[in-house]
Amino acid sequence: MASSHSPRRSHHDRLLSWAGQSPAEFVLGVAEHQRFVDGLAAEIGAEVPDAEALRALEAEARALTEVDLAVELAIKLALSRRLVLDHPGRVHLSVVFAVYNEHHRLGRPEAHPHGEDALARKIEQLDALVAGCPSWSWDLTVVDDGCPNGSGDVARRIVERLGREDQVRVLFLRDAIAEGGPAVQGIASVADSRKGGAIHLGMWEAASTSREGHVVVFTDADLSTHLGQCGRLVAPIVSGDASVCIGSRRESESVVVKGGARDDRGRLFIYLWKRMLGALDGVTDTQCGFKAFAASSVRPWVESAIEKGFAFDIELLLLAERASGAPIPRIPVAWIDSEEASTTVDLQPYLTMLQSVAALARHHRVADTEAEPFVRLVEDLDEAAWQRLQDRIPEAIVAKEPLELESLGVVVSAEALRQVSGLDP
DSSP states (O other), X not given: OOOSSOHHHHHHHXXXXXXXXXXXXXOTTSHHHHHHHHHHHHHHHHHSOOHHHHXXXXXXXXXXXXXXXXXXXXXXXXXXXXHHHHOOSOEEEEEEEEESSOHHHHSOTTTOTTOOOHHHHHHHHHHHHHTTXXXXXXXXXXXXXXXXXXXXXXXXXXXXXXXXXXXXEEEXXXXXXXXXXXGGTTOXXXXXXXXXXXXXXXXXXXXXXXXXXXXXXXXXXXXXXXXXXXXXXXXXXXXXXXXXXXXXXXXXXXXXXXXXXXXXXXXXXXXXXXXXXXXXXXXXXXXXXXXXXXXXXXXXXXXXXXXXXXXXXXXXXXXXXXXXXXXXXXXXXXXXXXXXXXXXXXXXXXXXXXXXXXXXXXXXXXXXXXXXXXXXXXXXXXXXXXXXXXXXXXXHHHTSOGGGGXXXXXXXXXHHHHHHHTOOO
């Protein structure tokens, strides 16, 4: 006789119970909230000690409107941790992030309104991920991207205060440029880098030591993506199924908390880069700061890369897809926007990024007959034309979900977009 208390009903009740325990307004940058979600992840992992059952729980949580962000993140952390525990071999994670005007974010909340104690929190997240798993280890590389406010120096002092010099190092792009080398080729000064140069340097240095099961991960300086999700991110790589895997905010199981801006422009950005490159099948979120690469692949790709700005992600993915000939695996992430001190929001880099993508299409010779008009459109855009275009994005683009833009084809021609932007035909 079937049990009257089915596993699904049990999960439903537990999900509601966990949601009732969550902080009223969950903020990952608040230390107490991080401790809550980490503790809940451990509790969930103990109750549901099976990866497939955790995936089912993840899907069930997504379908329940009463389940909040903290619970959904905790489930993802429990699944990530389970994949770490279940992996039979050795794994070493090298995590990299760049800092530019992050001096406040790196500090404690009591020292500044934008303080997140971000470096200390990242260390805690990595410690928790591999705790009790001697076959897993990690190191962390912070790269100062020429910050005028000494973000690298702030990071170095935090590392010393925490006594973690054995696992965490701070590099300065300016020093690497002065010394020269393949990682910084094409960069004459820190002004030539907009994050990409710093990440290239960090990845290059992280991959310099040969280790069994070595994976290089890059992330953002803020706490938008909990690093406890790394176990899931690197799973396709350490299993030998892929050489790269990316976190995506646009999967059905993704959990995203984001400010109200940038959405329509984001659709326009996806539409244009997809039309120019015609590559990266299935990928619509190129800018999520959570990507993993087999360390053995890092140096050849960094050495081949020309993009040192915010579009560096796209080029690395393009190189990875070309090398493998297969679609790039994606995992759904929990991602909580941290806009208050975001350097990218202040810089509004969409036009710069699109023009970088146009240059990549030329350099890597991916532009075809259909793509060429879009490449020329983007090359011709100036700030005024771009402003006109983003103020009047055609409804055929705005009305589509990001995932639909993948296979949409040309619904608005480059010529029509030239008209909207006020450019000559």
